[in-house]
Amino acid sequence: MLQPAVMRVLRRLASTKLTLLWMLLLAGGAALSYDNPVETSIWVLIVPMLLLAINLIAAIISNRRINRRGGLLVFHIGLLSIVVLAAVGRLTHMDGRVELATGAEFSREAISELRSGPLHNGALDQVNFVQGPYTVDYRPQMMRGLTHSQVAILDLEGGWKEVVVGDDRPLVIEGYRFYTTFNKGFAPILSWLDEAGNVVETGAIHMPSYPLFDFKQSNSWTPQGREEIKFWLQLETGLTPDESWVLDGNRATGTLVVNVGGDRSELLPGQSVKMTGGSLRYERLSTWMGYKLFYDPTLHWLFMAAFITIAGLGVHFWRKISTESLGLDQSQQSDNKQTKGSMPSSSSAVM
Amino acid sequence: MTELPWLYAGITAYALASVTAVVGVGRLGVMATSPSLSVVSDSQRNNERLVLALMTASVILLVITLAERWMRIGHGPFVNLFELLISQLFSLGLVYTIAYWRIPVLRTTAVVVLPLMSVLAIWVLVLEPSDSVFPPTYHNPWLWAHVGFGKFFLAFCLVGTGLAGVILLRSSAFFSNMFRHLPDNVILDKLAWRFMLLALVFDSLMLTAGGVWAQDAWGRYWAWDALETSSFLNWLLLGGSIHARTTYNVPIRLGAILIISVFVFAFITYFGTPFYSQAAHKGVV
Numbered sequence: 001m002l003q004p005a006v007m008r009v010l011r012r013l014a015s016t017k018l019t020l021l022w023m024l025l026l027a028g029g030a031a032l033s034y035d036n037p038v039e040t041s042i043w044v045l046i047v048p049m050l051l052l053a054i055n056l057i058a059a060i061i062s063n064r065r066i067n068r069r070g071g072l073l074v075f076h077i078g079l080l081s082i083v084v085l086a087a088v089g090r091l092t093h094m095d096g097r098v099e100l101a102t103g104a105e106f107s108r109e110a111i112s113e114l115r116s117g118p119l120h121n122g123a124l125d126q127v128n129f130v131q132g133p134y135t136v137d138y139r140p141q142m143m144r145g146l147t148h149s150q151v152a153i154l155d156l157e158g159g160w161k162e163v164v165v166g167d168d169r170p171l172v173i174e175g176y177r178f179y180t181t182f183n184k185g186f187a188p189i190l191s192w193l194d195e196a197g198n199v200v201e202t203g204a205i206h207m208p209s210y211p212l213f214d215f216k217q218s219n220s221w222t223p224q225g226r227e228e229i230k231f232w233l234q235l236e237t238g239l240t241p242d243e244s245w246v247l248d249g250n251r252a253t254g255t256l257v258v259n260v261g262g263d264r265s266e267l268l269p270g271q272s273v274k275m276t277g278g279s280l281r282y283e284r285l286s287t288w289m290g291y292k293l294f295y296d297p298t299l300h301w302l303f304m305a306a307f308i309t310i311a312g313l314g315v316h317f318w319r320k321i322s323t324e325s326l327g328l329d330q331s332q333q334s335d336n337k338q339t340k341g342s343m344p345s346s347s348s349a350v351m
Numbered sequence: 352m353t354e355l356p357w358l359y360a361g362i363t364a365y366a367l368a369s370v371t372a373v374v375g376v377g378r379l380g381v382m383a384t385s386p387s388l389s390v391v392s393d394s395q396r397n398n399e400r401l402v403l404a405l406m407t408a409s410v411i412l413l414v415i416t417l418a419e420r421w422m423r424i425g426h427g428p429f430v431n432l433f434e435l436l437i438s439q440l441f442s443l444g445l446v447y448t449i450a451y452w453r454i455p456v457l458r459t460t461a462v463v464v465l466p467l468m469s470v471l472a473i474w475v476l477v478l479e480p481s482d483s484v485f486p487p488t489y490h491n492p493w494l495w496a497h498v499g500f501g502k503f504f505l506a507f508c509l510v511g512t513g514l515a516g517v518i519l520l521r522s523s524a525f526f527s528n529m530f531r532h533l534p535d536n537v538i539l540d541k542l543a544w545r546f547m548l549l550a551l552v553f554d555s556l557m558l559t560a561g562g563v564w565a566q567d568a569w570g571r572y573w574a575w576d577a578l579e580t581s582s583f584l585n586w587l588l589l590g591g592s593i594h595a596r597t598t599y600n601v602p603i604r605l606g607a608i609l610i611i612s613v614f615v616f617a618f619i620t621y622f623g624t625p626f627y628s629q630a631a632h633k634g635v636v
Binding site: 034035143168179292303309327 | 484486488490491545548552562563564566567568570571572576584588590595
């Protein structure tokens with residue numbers, strides 16, 4: 001049993017007027033957070049949520065109207081747990097973006113725009129998959145349809161297993177969720193050969209997103225200690241804006257235009273161009289897929305908490321309507337019995 | 352567009368139901384002082400039967416409209432405002448028709464509810480009946496749960512608003528006779544708040560299902576986009592109103608205004624968001 005002084009403090013903190021005030025403050029914070037403006041601090045949400053959490057804890061302990069009604073108690077504990085889990089989620093989350101060329105293996109270094117909570121402790125190093133080919137369906141007028149992205153993941157025996165992900169079917173490994181995005185395109189695979197013709201380095205140049213930037217498929221690369229090399233890709237993908245079309249890297253071909261210091265060369269796969277110190281070979285045309293990375297270990301717990309919270313509210317509501325009479329006129333009920341089988345009457349009071 | 356004749360027929364049935372309900376309740380007001388009350392009663396009962404028949408016919412015609420459109424364009428009414436409004440007309444009509452049939456005390460609220468539905472119907476008529484393209488992220492069962500719970504939420508708000516409207520209207524001398532046969536405001540207020548509590552349950556379910564869908568579809572369960580922010584504010588307004596109603600002695604008329612405010616906010620959230628946000632949900636396509 002808590003001491004009377006503690007209970008007095010708790011009752012003050014549990015004030016129902018404060019609940020309304022903090023809800024109003026949270027509404028203000030939510031309105032300010034609309035569309036995540038850069039100038040709005042996260043504290044406009046954290047402060048009212050913290051105050052509401054304190055108010056809820058105090059009410060759960062000290063308010064008999066809450067802690068003696070099972071459904072209402074579950075509802076309030078559920079609300080509190082949602083606030084706590086959302087906070088834990090923000091502290092442990094990770095999100096970012098990943099671009100992977102077909103055949104490339106995922107690595108931490110491939111993540112850009114990486115953001116993570118200070119307590120993030122996931123097993124990202126255990127995440128291992130290889131990007132395969134993909135297709136994207138397009139309807140007339142370039143309306144994007146379903147994405148089918150093949151990836152190879154490690155199975156339980158240590159071998160590779162093919163899975164298809166896309167749109168609302170993310171790849172989930174070790175709690176990290178990889179979502180395909182509209183951001184995807186072509187990637188010429190290039191090799192740098194030394195004077196003797198030995199391959200020194202092979203890599204992919206990711207061209208801008210396709211078909212969004214169909215009109216500017218260009219990029220550049222500056223090898224260490226050398227002049228910048230500009231690339232422009234002339235694609236044949238079968239794109240017909242007024243008809244249905246499938247973006248498929250296996251069916252596309254591309255001529256690579258290479259420009260070094262004003263010297264322009266057009267390369268087909270397998271062809272190379274001589275440059276100072278070696279030559280550049282255009283191996284083949286490949287593709288890349290952009291993924292959105294998301295990690296939040298509280299996701300399933302949040303869902304459970306929300307479900308239990310609503311169940312508590314439902315139970316409370318059910319008990320309320322089954323135990324509390326509305327006080328409707330007795331004569332109306334008897335009139336309803338008389339008209340059973342036909343339409344219940346509302347005019348008994350007039351009669 | 353093969354669904355349009357069915358749509359026009361359905362809307363006509365709603366309009367007729369609306370006029371019949373208003374005329375019926377208006378007649379009650381005129382005859383309330385008449386000594387031959389039994390005549391009023393029989394007439395009113397016939398009128399209610401006619402309203403129910405017209406509303407049922409309208410719901411059936413709207414089901415045919417939606418089915419015809421679905422078969423023609425290949426997907427459900429989830430994308431553009433035209434099909435969303437038809438779908439709402441159907442779901443609001445279905446829930447209200449069942450409530451009208453099973454809960455007699457609600458029938459007089461038809462004079463508030465059906466004109467509101469008529470506003471929706473007129474809005475449908477002025478929209479371009481264009482086809483829509485189904486976004487790839489909409490192939491998800493949680494979309495159905497999200498939209499379904501949302502429909503129940505709005506429908507229960509509508510029933511509560513009907514009762515709140517009657518409470519407010521009967522305080523004026525002009526309408527008081529029309530609603531003389533109804534129970535005391537205290538009972539109507541209790542019933543209205545029961546529907547709002549039900550609305551809170553379904554609003555919470557809608558937000559939860561929406562979060563699961565958003566996580567699958569766009570890789571985040573919450574992003575403070577236009578619809579999410581508006582829905583959350585709506586949930587806070589509804590939750591705060593119920594909290595105030597159960598904790599304090601909120602005057603009945605103020606309670607009625609709160610109920611109507613929740614419905615108006617929900618209406619703006621559902622149908623107004625596309626006017627101030629290009630992408631109601633981020634990453635919608």
